[in-house]
Amino acid sequence: MEARKLDTMKKAFFILVLLxxxxxxxxxxxxxxxxxxxxxxxxxxxxPIPYAxxxxxxxxxxxxIWRIIDLREKINLTMYYxxxxxxxxxxxxxxxxxxxxxxxxxxxxxxxDEFKVPMTWEQVRxxxxxxxxxxxxxDPETGEMVxxxxxxxxxSNEVKQIMxxxxxxxxxxxxxxxxxxxxxxxxxxxxxxxxxxxxxxxxQVFWIYFPEARDLxxxxxxxxxxxxxxxxxxxxxxxxxxxxxxxxxxxxxxNNRRIEAYAAGMEAMMESERIKLQLFNIEHDMWxx
Numbered sequence: 001m002e003a004r005k006l007d008t009m010k011k012a013f014f015i016l017v018l019l020x021x022x023x024x025x026x027x028x029x030x031x032x033x034x035x036x037x038x039x040x041x042x043x044x045x046x047x048p049i050p051y052a053x054x055x056x057x058x059x060x061x062x063x064x065i066w067r068i069i070d071l072r073e074k075i076n077l078t079m080y081y082x083x084x085x086x087x088x089x090x091x092x093x094x095x096x097x098x099x100x101x102x103x104x105x106x107x108x109x110x111x112x113d114e115f116k117v118p119m120t121w122e123q124v125r126x127x128x129x130x131x132x133x134x135x136x137x138x139d140p141e142t143g144e145m146v147x148x149x150x151x152x153x154x155x156s157n158e159v160k161q162i163m164x165x166x167x168x169x170x171x172x173x174x175x176x177x178x179x180x181x182x183x184x185x186x187x188x189x190x191x192x193x194x195x196x197x198x199x200x201x202x203x204q205v206f207w208i209y210f211p212e213a214r215d216l217x218x219x220x221x222x223x224x225x226x227x228x229x230x231x232x233x234x235x236x237x238x239x240x241x242x243x244x245x246x247x248x249x250x251x252x253x254x255n256n257r258r259i260e261a262y263a264a265g266m267e268a269m270m271e272s273e274r275i276k277l278q279l280f281n282i283e284h285d286m287w288x289x
Contacts, residue, residue, distance in 0.1 A: 040088065043221045048214040048235050051180065054171060061282060062169035064251035065275070066113075068187075069162040075244040078222045079237070083157050089221055092234060093156040093186055096208060099216045100124055107206040113165055113183060115209050127205045129190055130154045159205070161187040163248060164238075168279055170286055177283035181210045181238055210238075247272040 071080035071092075079092040090098070099105035100121060107124050109117035125131070130152035139146050165183040170176070186205045191198050217234035224231045237243060246269075249258040263271045 035087070043231070043233060044219055046218045046233060046235075048218040049239075051211075052174070054169070055173065058171050058173040060170045060172050060286070062167055063279070064256075065166050065168055065279075066248040066250070066256075067164050067166070067245040068248045069164065069243050069245045071160055071162065073244045075242075078225075079162075079234075079243070080157075081223070089223060091156060092162070093159045095216065095220055095234065096184075096186070096213070097124070097128070097154065097156065099213060100208075103216060105208060105213055105216060107208055108183075110185065110204040110206060113185070113207055115183065115207060119206055124206055125152070125154060128154045128156075128188065129158065158188050158190055159186040160189050161202075163187060163204070164210075164245070170283060175286075177279070177286075179241075183207050184210055184213070247275045250275050 069076055069079075071077070081091055082089065083091070085091075085094055096105070100107050106115075107119040108115045109119055111117060119127075138144070163185040164181055165185070166179050166181045168177065168179045171178055185207045187202050188205050189200055189202050192201045193199075194201070214235050217238070219233070221231040221233050222237055232240075232242065247259070249256060254261075259268050259271050
């Protein structure tokens with residue numbers, strides 16, 4: 001009897017020791033999990049590199065250019081993905097919307113591209129197709145169908161293109177052609193019923209003033225297919241021109257009309273390339289004696 005009691009006590013003691021030994025392991029696994037080698041602190045604390053000061057007297061030539069970035073191009077996929085935000089990064093549109101909602105980034109109306117009329121967050125949601133809608137749902141108590149207002153959902157993956165407004169200029173103080181991005185405008189593609197048929201409609205959503213967004217862009221990284229330890233930020237992508245695009249229009253006497261207003265198809269592509277080549281030739285001509 002005594003031997004059986006002693007054996008029972010030994011088993012209980014062994015189980016207690018085992019549970020106590022496993023307790024720290026459980027705490028470590030639940031509280032100190034690190035998905036990587038180290039906590040990422042460098043990018044989160046980055047600041048954008050300030051632009052060099054430009055004097056009006058040093059600008060010998062300047063031209064406003066609008067260009068389109070198609071996020072579906074291979075070189076631009078790092079701005080389109082991930083569709084759903086991940087722990088370490090989000091796509092460009094989600095980042096802009098986050099900045100507008102939580103960090104005071106100002107969105108401007110598409111009535112013009114001169115950043116004159118600010119938009120509220122609710123107006124931005126509406127332009128992104130997230131209007132509240134009325135639907136009928138079944139009341140669980142009565143079984144009757146009742147009206148219910150359902151908030152819309154923002155689908156950032158509907159933004160397939162981004163328009164940049166930029167200024168190209170030749171600065172004689174540095175003897176170089178330079179460019180500054182002034183604004184950014186997403187294009188949203190949605191399906192709407194027109195003339196009794198569902199058609200894809202592309203429309204501008206809002207403008208943001210790029211210099212105001214640089215601080216936000218500098219604190220969020222972009223996926224690097226070659227090296228996870230050396231990722232660029234969105235500010236790097238735009239200022240170092242790591243993207244593919246085509247020219248949409250240039251400043252002109254005809255109310256800054258678009259290329260597609262006077263050319264189509266192959267002719268529009270050739271006109272875009274002509275403007276691009278003109279920028280190169282102007283810089284080259286500045287060096288002729």
